Amino acid sequence: GAVVSQHPSWVICKSGTSVKIECRSLDFQATTMFWYRQFPKQSLMLMATSNEGSKATYEQGVEKDKFLINHASLTLSTLTVTSAHPEDSSFYICSAHTGTVSGVYEQYFGPGTRLTVT
Amino acid sequence: AQKVTQAQTEISVVEKEDVTLDCVYETRDTTYYLFWYKQPPSGELVFLIRRNSFDEQNEISGRYSWNFQKSTSSFNFTITASQVVDSAVYFCALRGDYKLSFGAGTTVTVRA
Numbered sequence: 463g464a465v466v467s468q469h470p471s472w473v474i475c476k477s478g479t480s481v482k483i484e485c486r487s488l489d490f491q492a493t494t495m496f497w498y499r500q501f502p503k504q505s506l507m508l509m510a511t512s513n514e515g516s517k518a519t520y521e522q523g524v525e526k527d528k529f530l531i532n533h534a535s536l537t538l539s540t541l542t543v544t545s546a547h548p549e550d551s552s553f554y555i556c557s558a559h560t561g562t563v564s565g566v567y568e569q570y571f572g573p574g575t576r577l578t579v580t
Numbered sequence: 581a582q583k584v585t586q587a588q589t590e591i592s593v594v595e596k597e598d599v600t601l602d603c604v605y606e607t608r609d610t611t612y613y614l615f616w617y618k619q620p621p622s623g624e625l626v627f628l629i630r631r632n633s634f635d636e637q638n639e640i641s642g643r644y645s646w647n648f649q650k651s652t653s654s655f656n657f658t659i660t661a662s663q664v665v666d667s668a669v670y671f672c673a674l675r676g677d678y679k680l681s682f683g684a685g686t687t688v689t690v691r692a
Contacts, residue, residue, distance in 0.1 A: 573624040
């Protein structure tokens, strides 16, 4: 299957700083990428959907000014957590889909990035 | 609106026992897809199965089997002869238009 990578796999940052997480589709072009957030022992919650070359669509309750998403190319999307605070500590997972084939598309997940804000 | 309910929060079994994970969903879409994912302690999601709403055939893959019943909006997952390596969190998910909605997950612990 297709491969989605994330970098870094884990990051520790100080409160008030910003951190960028990269999501890459390694062997396919991803017209759409998704960003999820997962708190410990909880489910994945969709934060936003990004399409290449256009602004991301954020889910209700997600602060777009805090979680900046850029999808500059068909293989790269970035999530920047601005002015991070301890409550932003979480596991962030990206996902990319391959586009439709007969109305069906495959969605592939990255390995996740664990963010700890101290 | 879509909703996926996994009523079982945690299940603990002894190795070689069978374990069934329940999943009930709600959607207004006539065409939709159901998924099961495994999330081991490493955190990376592992895709297990996708089933579309028009295909109610049950499926077996090795020790895994799935029972899809549209009449009861359920898509249950059974692990036969469980092994310690099956210990993980299992998520059921539903996709209607393009959004994938996850259930709360069921933590399976298989004891040796």
